[in-house]
Amino acid sequence: MTAPNSEDVALDNRIREGASDALPPPEVERHLHTQLAAFRSRFEGHEPAARPRIYPWRRLGIAGMAAVATAVVGLIIVRPRAGFAEVADAVLKQPWVHTRTTLGTDRRVWEDWYSPTKDIAAWRAPDSIRYEDYRLRVFDSYDPAEKVVYHGPVAWNSRGGHFESMAGALKVLLQDGRKPEHLGFLGTGGEQSKVIEQRSEKVTEQGRACVDIRLTVKGPESAQPMTMVFRVDAATLLPRSCRMEGHHDGKPVTRETQFDYPEKGPADIYDLGVPKDSKLVDRIPSGDLKRILETLRAGRERMGNYRVVFVTRYESFDHRWWTEWPQLFYRKGANFRRDFARGAPADLATTKRPADGEDLGKWWTERAKLFRFVPVYIQRGATGYHCKPKTVNDPDGSEHQEIVSVRKTYYNASPGEIYPVDWSMRPEFACRPPMGIGTMHMEPTLDLHPTEGPPGCILLSVRENRFWLDPKRDYIVMRWDTVVREGSSLKVIGRNETEEVARSPQGVWYAKRIRRSFPDRNGKNKPAGDVNYIYVDFDAELPDSLFDVPKPGRVY
Amino acid sequence: MSDESGFYSAIIGPIEDRMIRAVWRITRNGQDAEDAMQDALLAVWKRRDRIGRHAAPRALVLKMCIDAAYDVVRRRARRRHENQPIDGADGLADAAMPPPDDIARRELRGEVLGAVARLSRCQAVAITLRVIEELPYEQVAAAMNCGEATARKHVERARNHLRVALAKHEPHPQTRSRS
Numbered sequence: 001m002t003a004p005n006s007e008d009v010a011l012d013n014r015i016r017e018g019a020s021d022a023l024p025p026p027e028v029e030r031h032l033h034t035q036l037a038a039f040r041s042r043f044e045g046h047e048p049a050a051r052p053r054i055y056p057w058r059r060l061g062i063a064g065m066a067a068v069a070t071a072v073v074g075l076i077i078v079r080p081r082a083g084f085a086e087v088a089d090a091v092l093k094q095p096w097v098h099t100r101t102t103l104g105t106d107r108r109v110w111e112d113w114y115s116p117t118k119d120i121a122a123w124r125a126p127d128s129i130r131y132e133d134y135r136l137r138v139f140d141s142y143d144p145a146e147k148v149v150y151h152g153p154v155a156w157n158s159r160g161g162h163f164e165s166m167a168g169a170l171k172v173l174l175q176d177g178r179k180p181e182h183l184g185f186l187g188t189g190g191e192q193s194k195v196i197e198q199r200s201e202k203v204t205e206q207g208r209a210c211v212d213i214r215l216t217v218k219g220p221e222s223a224q225p226m227t228m229v230f231r232v233d234a235a236t237l238l239p240r241s242c243r244m245e246g247h248h249d250g251k252p253v254t255r256e257t258q259f260d261y262p263e264k265g266p267a268d269i270y271d272l273g274v275p276k277d278s279k280l281v282d283r284i285p286s287g288d289l290k291r292i293l294e295t296l297r298a299g300r301e302r303m304g305n306y307r308v309v310f311v312t313r314y315e316s317f318d319h320r321w322w323t324e325w326p327q328l329f330y331r332k333g334a335n336f337r338r339d340f341a342r343g344a345p346a347d348l349a350t351t352k353r354p355a356d357g358e359d360l361g362k363w364w365t366e367r368a369k370l371f372r373f374v375p376v377y378i379q380r381g382a383t384g385y386h387c388k389p390k391t392v393n394d395p396d397g398s399e400h401q402e403i404v405s406v407r408k409t410y411y412n413a414s415p416g417e418i419y420p421v422d423w424s425m426r427p428e429f430a431c432r433p434p435m436g437i438g439t440m441h442m443e444p445t446l447d448l449h450p451t452e453g454p455p456g457c458i459l460l461s462v463r464e465n466r467f468w469l470d471p472k473r474d475y476i477v478m479r480w481d482t483v484v485r486e487g488s489s490l491k492v493i494g495r496n497e498t499e500e501v502a503r504s505p506q507g508v509w510y511a512k513r514i515r516r517s518f519p520d521r522n523g524k525n526k527p528a529g530d531v532n533y534i535y536v537d538f539d540a541e542l543p544d545s546l547f548d549v550p551k552p553g554r555v556y
Numbered sequence: 557m558s559d560e561s562g563f564y565s566a567i568i569g570p571i572e573d574r575m576i577r578a579v580w581r582i583t584r585n586g587q588d589a590e591d592a593m594q595d596a597l598l599a600v601w602k603r604r605d606r607i608g609r610h611a612a613p614r615a616l617v618l619k620m621c622i623d624a625a626y627d628v629v630r631r632r633a634r635r636r637h638e639n640q641p642i643d644g645a646d647g648l649a650d651a652a653m654p655p656p657d658d659i660a661r662r663e664l665r666g667e668v669l670g671a672v673a674r675l676s677r678c679q680a681v682a683i684t685l686r687v688i689e690e691l692p693y694e695q696v697a698a699a700m701n702c703g704e705a706t707a708r709k710h711v712e713r714a715r716n717h718l719r720v721a722l723a724k725h726e727p728h729p730q731t732r733s734r735s
Contacts, residue, residue, distance in 0.1 A: 011719055012687045018668025019688045024580040024589060031586065032576045032593050039597045040564050 026494055026516055027424065030482045033493050034464055037484040091238060092116045096265035101257040113265045120265070124272050131269040137414075140269040141440055142278065149274060150440040152283035155417045194218050196225060202234075209234040283438050289446055292460070292475045296432045297416050299474050303428035303508045305332045307540035309364045310425050311533045322353050326368045329426055330540075335547035336379040336420040342389060342401050343372035343556075361535040374401050374555050378547055379420050384409040387550050401555040427510035427534045431476040431498050435462050454478045454497075473501060473509045494518055499531075505538055512536070563604060567613045574689065575621045581669065581688070582625035588632055589625075596624035612698035615691050619699040622684050629673060671721035675714050682710035683718070 024032065091097065095117060101110045113122045119134040129142040137154045197216035204210065213230045226246030232239050242257040266272050285293055308329040313321040328339040345351075354363045374389045386407040391399050411418050423429035436442040442462050450459035450468070457468040457478050468479040482494040500513035517529035568575075576589075579596065583589040599620045600607060607613045672680050678700065685696045686707070697707040 007719070008715060011715055011722070014722065015668050015672070015683070015687050015718065019581050024576065025586070028580070028586040028589055029576060031590055032579065033572070035590065035593050035597065036568070036572050036575070039601070040568070 026518065029518070030494050033482070033484055037464065040485070094238075094261045096262050098260050098262055098265070099257050100260075101255060103253070103255045115265055118265075122266050122269070122272060129269060129272045129274055131266065131272065138284065142269060142272075142274045143440070147275070148279045148281055149269060150281050150283055152440065153285070153438045155414055155438060156412045203231070205231065205240065210240060281443075283440065283442075285437060285444070288448075289437070289444060289460075292446075292469065293437065295475050299476065299508050300428055300432050301416055302506050303331070303510065304504050304506045304538055305542050306330070306427070306504075307537045307542065308427060309361075309368045309535040309537075311364055311535075312530050313533070314530045320353075322367075323351050326364055326371065327425070328368065328373055329422065330542060330546055331426070331428075332542045332544070332547060334381050334415075334418075336377075336422075336426075337375055337546055338377040338420075338422050338425075339373035340376045340389065341368075341371040342374045342391065343399075345370040360533070364533070364535050365537065372401070372556060374403070375550055377421060378550055380547055380549065382411045382413065382415075382418055384411065384421060385550050389555070403550055403552050403555060405552055406550050425532065425534070427512065427536050428504075428508060430496075430514055430532070430534070431478075431501070431509070431511040433467075433477060433480065433496075435460070435465065435467060437462060476501065476509050476511070492519055502536075504536075510534075510536065563608055567607065567617060568600070571614050571617060574618060578618055578621045578684070578689065579625045582622065582673070582684075583629055584669070585632075588628045592621070592625040592628040595627065596621040599624065610698065612691075612695040615685065615689075615695040615699035618689055618691075619681055619685060622681050623677075626673070626677065626680060667722060668718075671718050672714075674721070675717055678710045679714035679717065682707055683714035686711045 093116070096113055096115050099112045101112070102108065103110065108126050110126075111124045114120070120132065121134070122131040123129070127144065129144070130139060131141075132139045132154055134154060139150075139152055139154050141150045141152070142148070143150075194217065195215055196218050198214070200211055200213045202209065203212050210231050211234055213232065215228045215230075216225050217228060218225045224247045226244060229243045230239060231241045238261060239259050241259060244255045246253055270276050306329075310327045310329055311321070311324050313324070325341040325344060327341065328337075330337040330339075354360060374387070376387050376389060378385045378387070386409065387403045388405045388407075390402050390404045392402050393399055419429060419434055420426065424433065435444075437444050445461045447459040447461070450457070453459060453468040454470070456472060457470050460467040460469055464482055464484065466479075466481040466483065467477045469475040470478045476498065477496075478498045480496040481492050483490040483492050485491075495517045497515045497517075498511045498513075499515050500511070501509055502512050503509055512534055514532045514534070515529060516532070575593070575596070579589050579592045583592050596617075600617055603620075607616055610616050672683060675683065681700060682696060685691045685699060686693065691699075693704050693707050693711075696711075697704040700707055700710070702710075
């Protein structure tokens with residue numbers, strides 16, 4: 001055994017220094033603690049139902065209707081133009097589309113039903129059965145392990161969106177007749193997918209003439225291409241089967257889907273095999289809770305247009321907060337934008353602290369003018385664009401900023417239920433956070449006379465979260481605790497407090513200052529936290545071009 | 557059930573925060589951290605009997621977290637290429653990520669973690685357990701199911717690689733742009 005030499009010690013210190021700030025952001029930490037709390041519950045014998053993990057390949061299995069769209073796209077590529085619209089019509093006019101999908105080496109089976117005319121979707125998977133009625137905007141979901149049917153509100157868009165996007169794609173393709181350069185209408189990841197090879201052949205199946213369309217598609221997240229073979233009935237123009245071969249997590253995966261078109265589909269979840277004597281749990285908000293949620297939603301929607309200068313002050317160490325890099329947030333209607341500062345003033349380190357009593361909103365607004373900003377996120381309606389910025393060195397030694405890539409994300413939530421990804425830093429959303437109400441295992445309870453919390457507030461508890469709502473301020477959240485079970489008691493692991501509020505010109509209450517604290521963040525009973533300052537300007541000029549779809553290229 | 561409850565409070569409870577830090581240190585992304593933690597907890601659940609009998613159970617659990625995090629990161633790295641979002645700009649992580657207050661430190665962090673991620677699995681796990689988690693070699697060896705001399709060899713080789721990797725990319729504290 002040898003003692004470490006000084007080189008090793010220096011290297012080790014550098015490694016430790018590089019890895020020292022290993023605490024995740026507060027929201028991530030909350031999620032990880034929640035995972036651990038659920039895991040502890042498993043040991044203690046009261047295991048909550050785990051959040052299902054949806055893998056892309058399984059998602060494909062569940063969302064079997066996407067395959068219908070894909071099959072039609074396959075036809076678009078190889079058949080005369082006049083036939084393509086017929087195919088789309090043929091699928092969309094069916095009373096029910098039923099798919100049976102087998103996946104993996106163990107041949108697990110998923111069954112999907114979708115009625116384009118009734119706008120109803122249902123599926124039966126090995127670990128769940130679900131029925132969604134988009135006209136009534138309700139779902140029923142059965143967990144075989146619990147033997148409980150949950151009845152709740154649908155807060156996302158219809159699966160008919162697959163068909164609508166397919167129709168949109170058809171229109172574009174029919175107009176110019178080109179080979180599709182991407183398959184964005186296939187859903188997540190499809191936007192960057194590319195058809196790298198295509199061919200077709202006539203085949204006969206059970207005496208019926210069919211066309212096999214073979215596509216080789218390269219996805220954005222896979223090093224290896226995926227092969228899809230679609231078989232379409234030549235007479236009815238309806239897809240009959242789809243076989244996909246590819247890799248997931250480095251392993252080969254095969255997925256086969258068989259299509260049929262029954263006259264009748266399931267009338268309710270019990271038609272899918274759920275025992276009729278199963279316990280029913282109603283998660284549809286009603287009464288006071290419904291009124292509160294509607295008020296919160298109205299506040300999110302009615303907030304006016306704004307530009308925000310956002311700054312964080314850290315509390316767990318001596319922090320020269322006036323040298324912090326501000327961020328900018330914009331909103332115009334349903335469009336949002338977030339900018340990072342990427343170029344700082346030369347005197348950043350020697351900046352003088354603002355005088356006591358100085359208007360910090362004005363100070364930071366002026367201060368922000370000295371920075372150069374680059375957009376990192378733009379949301380237009382239900383579509384978000386994540387930008388990846390990069391500093392590029394020029395030959396003359398100067399630097400400029402570029403967006404090197406843009407990642408598009410579509411949020412399949414209903415209007416009014418869409419939260420920008422940076423919601424916790426925005427004035428109207430930070431005090432109206434997502435609460436998870438309506439989902440299967442998030443049981444809400446309302447306490448109109450809580451024994452603790454901000455004065456005058458009511459307490460809404462949703463699983464690990466406790467929200468104190470202020471009835472005099474349209475129920476905005478004045479305090480939000482996240483707790484975990486510790487023996488028979490509950491331990492607070494995170495707390496957000498809305499310390500300062502104001503009203504917008506439209507009369508909407510919003511947060512100006514939020515304190516986030518973590519009583520035992522590092523496991524040594526040492527509290528940590530920060531304070532977010534949100535300086536809102538409702539009179540800022542907001543040209544529409546601010547929210548243009550970002551493109552890779554030079555910013556400044 | 558009481559035995560299992562005791563398992564958690566004796567082995568997992570005291571290192572909850574270390575598990576979180578171990579996973580986050582490697583993944584640096586909210587979704588990846590959650591995936592890694594879920595994978596790690598699943599592995600712990602399946603092997604809880606073995607862990608309970610292990611010579612260094614907490615070290616073993618930490619190793620499982622590190623393994624799971626490296627698995628997720630390497631899986632993602634293979635897929636994402638240029639499509640990876642900016643650090644923390646994904647979902648909730650994005651919403652919560654404070655702006656870095658020290659650019660040089662952030663660069664050093666990126667270099668160190670990037671260099672560790674490029675090591676072989678054994679070297680990466682060994683250097684993480686030994687240097688970052690500061691476990692004695694005896695526990696590192698037990699967690700890695702190898703001899704103490706082998707654990708030392710992994711750490712030594714990792715140091716040699718890191719010395720070269722970090723020397724090539726000295727940080728520039730004067731840099732004023734975030735990259």
